[in-house]
Amino acid sequence: MPGSAHDANALRQSNLFNNAQSFPKRAVQIEGQDVDFFLLGVPAYPLMSWLMKGYLQSPRLxxxxxxxxxxxxxxxxxxxxxxxxxxxxxxxxLKRSDFHFTFTPYVVATCCALHNFCEMEKEHVNPRWA
Structure with a gap:
């Protein structure tokens, strides 16, 4: 997909879009509240049952x-x-991977798991790292 592709077109042609129908249909409980699964998007994206987007800016909102x-x-x-x-x-x-692209989901998932552990343990993010 070229970098000049519109975000909505890129989304429609993605695996995410194709697989979104298999998102869990039941809510999970977070602090006693039922919360459905959904993604957040910009107004340019199509409104879908799994994709929440804002209203287009208008004086009539x-x-x-x-x-x-x-x-x-x-x-x-x-x-x-x-x-x-x-x-x-x-x-x-942050950078182009030196490993085969098939490992990317595992690397990202591992980083997310470790990040969540660091957050739960209240490990600080050094401002110089950003």
Whole structure:
């Protein structure tokens, strides 16, 4: 897929899009609340049962729609910060891989597991790593 491809087209042609229908249908409980599985996207993406996106900016947005956009943006920012912390800890995620591409999912999953352990143990991310 060329780098100039629109994000929505890239998503539609991805394995993620093809496999999204197999996301778990039942919610998980987090702190006593049922939470469904879904991904967060930008307004350019199609609205899907598994993909939550914001409203397109418009002077006609209701206060509720504007509030939804603010909360969704805040959630996406939190995710971006988490990925930044992950990449700060595991520099292998920042550069082109020296290993065969078939190992990539295992490397990423391992980094995520180790990152989650570090977060649970309250290990600091050194600001110089970023």
């Amino acid at each position: 209701t206060p509720q729609e504007e509030s939804f956009n603010v909360y969704l943006s805040s959630a996406r920012t939190t995710i971006e910060i988490a990925f930044g912390r992950l990449k700060s800890r595991f520099r292998v995620l």
